[in-house]
Amino acid sequence: MKKQKTTLRDIAKAANVSMMSVSRALRGGVGVSGELRTRITRLAEELGYVPNRLSYELGQQKNTMTVGVVIPHFGNSFFTSILQQIEATLFTHGYRILLACSFNNPIKEFHDISALLERQVDGIIWAPVVYDEGRRAAELIMRQNCPLVFIDRKIPGINTDSVVVDDRHGALSAMRHLTSMGLRKIAYFGARLDSYVTQERRSGYLAGLREAGIEVRGDWMFRTGNDMIAGQSAVAQLLEQKEKVEAIFCFNDMLAVGTELELLNRGIRIPEDIMLVGFGGVFESGIVRVPITSVHQDENALATAAAELLLTRMNNPTMKLPSVERVIPTSLIVRESTLRLPSAVKPASRSIATPAAKPAAKPAAKPAAKPKAKAAAKKKSR
């Protein structure tokens, strides 16, 4: 049952020297005669020696050079882009990623975090599922003096670094885009879970209505799921109502994509009959039949910022730096789904590099097709 890996001892025995000489020879070789060094090196090569970083860490109380990343799911390219960027950034600093996917399950999330701590990660980047359940896990992390950075979402009351998107303002800018065109009947397809992000975006929606002097209608606010399929049922619910809405603001892009498919499927035209806005700026929103206007969030900026904050903490473990919150701005990508058409004629063309984007009417909504296009261009496949 025992593993039979070659250790320093094995090499030492084979070379008839002490373990120390082998150890020295194998890294740098300072304080070892050249002859011995080459001999040891070759021997290690032959025996397929791989140093055991765990024992190194244990002996020297050094870093494991491993950081834990906890994300809620892999459903669209948002978190996977983040994950990829975190991996890339931390790799250049020699760190590896211990991955955990909570699947929006706070129980698993807690287990995940315990497991990361048991494995002595040097730091954790975490997008928590929901407010309250995560607090226990967060406190556990903090007690270990393990650097923690929240990404995209955070848990209030936990005093640590975080990188979030300007969700509220992003949602508001989307609403302004709609109301500035004179729309007043705007439905909201929201997410069921009660998270940081959920609250912020809903609050942006409400603020948008308030600004435009529009009364809030509870029957136009739907607590849906947040995936493609959820759009389907949400549309069904919406259409049961007598009064027709002019636009739908979706909590996120995949929901918006599902909503679009269902609307089109029912013969409802976009944007002629109803306008559609998503949130995320995920590339999927740009490739559908009617490209969807969306609040773009820069995943790479998010991920890079989080990684850098974590690196700073890990490099200064004793220093008690005040915790910072980095807010990544959003930008509205205006596409066909909210295009005010002169007649019923649809624009014929669009390209990958420049998705049919048009400046929004209000200054609050900065048009930004560029980042989106770039993101799309990078999408690879097997």
Add this chain to the structure above:
Amino acid sequence: MKKQKTTLRDIAKAANVSMMSVSRALRGGVGVSGELRTRITRLAEELGYVPNRLSYELGQQKNTMTVGVVIPHFGNSFFTSILQQIEATLFTHGYRILLACSFNNPIKEFHDISALLERQVDGIIWAPVVYDEGRRAAELIMRQNCPLVFIDRKIPGINTDSVVVDDRHGALSAMRHLTSMGLRKIAYFGARLDSYVTQERRSGYLAGLREAGIEVRGDWMFRTGNDMIAGQSAVAQLLEQKEKVEAIFCFNDMLAVGTELELLNRGIRIPEDIMLVGFGGVFESGIVRVPITSVHQDENALATAAAELLLTRMNNPTMKLPSVERVIPTSLIVRESTLRLPSAVKPASRSIATPAAKPAAKPAAKPAAKPKAKAAAKKKSR
């Protein structure tokens, strides 16, 4: 600089007992008086004790309960779905994932694998970038007696378990679908890298031509990239030629999506002017303007099979089981992009649950909208 985590010793000191008692009390508590156990447990809780799994592994030569996963990129949902499924499957068996993304870079790939081995992973699941460069890394793994399972791609000559897709036959079935409709001018947009997958699919394309008695035309085989943007330039190259093709078979879905966008952008109609087939059955291929016919591969089956093979190996470390290759069958999802239309009228509707799919003309091409639809339904978002 030292980490100040609470250890068994700390608790022992605080409780005025030996470390062993603490150790015993904390797990199970067999052989410890109830009184002491509760006292210790409470103390551990107070001090925020988290066991150090690394030292446990070191002392007992037990498993780290960590497996390494190496994938080439996160560009579309293919590998991310696989990753998610692997995480989920292994989690139920208590394993964690140490993630590495090679970014199609064999150099990084080698570093990644070394790092995994140094961290004493119990096993590795790996989708290698290319044939030759990976061999060194593969041999390193094998020498450590570290269980290795190839997924989606493999390195010839390395004797270990693997799970692959029936790439060649999948490509062939797509070709049969096209040729059975009488098409003879079929271009191939292929990937530049020289990998297992590349070769298999190209070989399926060629076999399809051969079967139908069509002569291979080198000028219709393009060595493109494999992402959305690559479709753009490939289309440009294709259109430079005088003779028009009737269909394009794309190496993968993201390439096909990019190709579609570019074709539509140039006013070329799909499927009227040109038909389009992708490979992967990734959900992105189903949400575009003209849903794309694609060879579906079941990512979950792939991932689950790989995880299970690895688990078997890890549970029987000494047993010299013969290495197995599991081939996951593909199925053709026929969608609008290859729909033979009676006139120039397009079908108006499609839904999420049942993407406009039609049985292919030949038996070789099993229509399979179901798996696709299910996959799409699960797609989530923040």
Add this chain to the structure above:
DNA sequence: CTGAAAGCGCTAACAA
């Protein structure tokens, strides 16, 4: 330039 001793956190094996 080389080696011996001690210890990182934890637990199996043996005392007491």
Add this chain to the structure above:
DNA sequence: TTGTTAGCGCTTTCAG
């Protein structure tokens, strides 16, 4: 029921 000893693989410290 409790405690002691030894050792996992490696490195730092101090001797030779």
